[in-house]
Structure formats: structure tokens, C-alpha cells
Amino acid sequence: MNYFFHIGRYFWMLSKVFARPEKHKMYVKQLFHEIEGLGVNSVGIVVIISLFTGGIMTIQFAYNLMNPIFPSYLIGLGTRDVLILEFSSTILALIMAGKIGSNITSEIGSMKVTEQIDSLEIMGINSISYLILPKIVAVVFIFPFLVILSIFFGLIGGLIVGPFVGVVTLTEYIDGIRYLFVPYYVTFSLIKSLFFGFLVSSVPAYFGYFVQGGALEVGKASTRAVVNTNILILLFDLILTRLLLT
């Protein structure tokens, strides 16, 4: 019953989010602020995680494909496909739910408990739309770029680590990442990223906006937001994979 209450209130919130803005200029200003805060500031962590994961995947593929009947270029191929199909969209979204999601919940939650949201409402501003819409648009806009960045740096990670530790040569690795390339996989990954971007911004915003109490509750709401976002990401991953890949 409680679950249905939250679903209903989440969709009520979304109906308010997409209401007509009071002043477009202010929303656009806020949008650029969010793109910088939530998107551009996440580039560093995405690059680091992708570099390491690409390198680690290359070593693991090499370990599993040790048998001489498997050609070495399969290491590059495997790394590429895992990065495109799952890591750079889904796993990155799970990581971003922790970084961006908790940031959104704690920011909006703190505004709620310090009456800043009441202050907006009293001024006659649709606080839900003003605070949440720019975040959703910013994250949905920036997520595909982060995914592309992650794929690129993941492949670079494999390129550096594979030859460096001697599990694959540079030529074999490059041959592998070019072999049997299916461009649709990238499209699939980008479509997923749009859905995940929406979840990573809207679900934590919901938990932040409806927090009640003080600082302790804001912390708890952040944890709940990350957990629920992660579950929803995995659920949508399953649904989208079933719909788009089979």
C-alpha cells in the first residue's frame, strides 16, 4: 500500500515538474548551473572509473581466453562489447546514482528542512518545477556524453593495460575492438542512458523533496534514494534489454 502511495506521489510530482515555468530565463540559468554541477563535475570520476575498469576487464578476458583455440583479438572484442552494452550505461548509471543521486537528495532535502522550499512557494514559485526540472534536463542531457566518454576511456584503459602487462599486443587489441562492430549497440547504450539519466535525477529528487524532519532524515533519504534508484535502473535495464536487443 505504501509502495503505491509513493508511486502515485512520484507521478504527481512529475506532473508539477513539467508545468509551465514562471520565467524561462531563470530556468535556463539554473539549467547551466546544474549541467556544470551535476554533469561536468562528474567527468573526472567517470574517466578514472572507466580507465581502470577497461584495464581490469582486459586482464580478466585474457585470463578467461587463455586457451590457444581462442584468438587474442577476442580480448579487445569482449572488452568493447561489455563496455558498450553494459558497463558504460548501466554500471555507470549505478555509480552516478551514488554520486549525482545522493547530491540531489541532500541538496533538495536540506532546502526542505531549512524552509527554503516554503520560501519559494510563498513567493509564488512552483518549487518542484524550479528545483527539479533543471536537474532532470541537465542529467538526461549530460548522461549520453558521459556514456560515450566512458566507452572511450574504458577502451583506452584496456589499450594501456593489456599490452603493458603483456596479455595482448597493441595490434591484436585494436583488431579486436574493430572486429564485428555493431553500431546499434552504441544506439542501444545511448537509449538506455536517457532512461537512466531520468531515473538518476527524478527518483532522488522525489526523496529529497518529500523529506520530513531534520538533518538525520536527509541522510536517511539519501540512502533510500540511492538504493531505490539502483533497483529501478536494474529493472529498466532488464526491460530495455528485452525490448531492444531481442
Place this chain on the structure above:
Amino acid sequence: MIEIKNVTKLFDGKPAISDISMQFREGQTNLIIGRSGSGKTVLLKCILGLHEVDQGEILYDGRSFTRMKVKERKEVRRELGMVFQGGALFDSLTVEENVRFPLDMFTTMTTKEKASRVGFCLDHVNLSGANHLYPSEISGGMQKRVAIARAIALNPRYLFCDEPNSGLDPETATLIDDLIQMLTREFNMTTIINTHDMNSVIQIGESILFIHNGEKCWEGTRHNILHSENQILEDFIFANKLYAQMKKEKNKEA
């Protein structure tokens, strides 16, 4: 003028405030007083429309706020200024940006005009030099003054203050009270202040509504509050030893 008629608000079927009526006049500081948990904040939130009333009516200069549609309420809300207990300043904005925020949102002023208005508001609260500081970099008293400056930025007809001097030292609290009274007179606003501070009551209580257990218990002014025959009000006022002493001295004189 703001008029409330027979306002009742229920939470889980139990009345938080019940059947309260009062007129809050313009150009004077109207105080709502009472013990913690008596229903002051609920009443204030009902007047502001943050809580929907279950019974009764709220009139802003004859306009029924309770019967208004969302769009009409938004129009009225642009005539309101609110000073929250904690200031409720936007943490990510500087003092200047906080005061400019309502101007950015609701006016078509040029940058120069906005700067001039912000300067005017900050001058009125004696904070001209703090433009570029963030709320976390200024004291509680200064935060309250910035909140007042933001509240008057759009030249409101109605000003609401929720415990504006809580957590402040007596000198700063007096300063805030004087400031609110001065602005109320200067801009002829209808000001409603929620407080349980007896110093504020005596200093600026031009009209006072005393609430006890969610009900209207007494109505009067600062001039007759100390002579009230209402026992509950007496218990509230004279819980403060200073006022008990004042009363003793007055009785001796009499």
C-alpha cells in the same frame, strides 16, 4: 488588512487551531503570541496558504484567499513577504543574489534597476557592505536582516515573520523588532509576527492575538496586555520573572 474568520485546521481529525477570528490591520505590527505548540505556526501557515484550512475564511483586503484558484493565489503571494524563523536564505546565493532573487523572478527590471533596488533594501536593514558574502559567512542576526531585505524587495503589501528574533541576543532582537516596525510604518504593510518573546510583545505589539491550545484566548494591545484579567494570559506573561517583578511594582504604586 488581513481578516481571518472562524479558521479551523484539523490534523488527523484533531483540531490544531479552532474557530479563530481576527483582523490584522495595515500599517501596524500584529502579533500572534502563545506557548510553543499552541498553534501559532499552524495559524500563520494557514494564512499563508501553506496549510489548507478545514473551516473558515481568510481575506486579503476583502479577497477570499481560501476560495481562490491556484493562479489567483500565486498573484496574491507576489504581494507577500515572509521572514522565516531560520531566515531560509538560499545557501548557494550571496546576500545580494538572495535579495535580487524575487526581482529576477518576477520583474522586468534592468540590471541597473535591480542593483539599485537591492541596494535600497540592504540599506534599509543596514547591510550595505555584505553584498558578496554567503549566508554561511554571516551571523544569525545578519541572516534575519537579509531575510527581511529579501521579503521587502518586491514592495509587499503583507509581511509575515515567524519568530524573527529567536536565537538572537537581546540587543539584536530589539534591533530586528525596531526594523520590522519601522518598515511596516514606512511601507504601510500589514505585518503579522509570530512570537513568544515578551520583549517583542511590549515593544512592538500594536495588536496582539493570544492563542492557547489552538483557540483564541485574548485579543488586545501592548498597552493593556499587562493589565489583563485573563488568567491564562497572565500565566503566560508572568512566567517571565522580569514581568512578574514589573507587575508587583505596578501593584505597589497603585
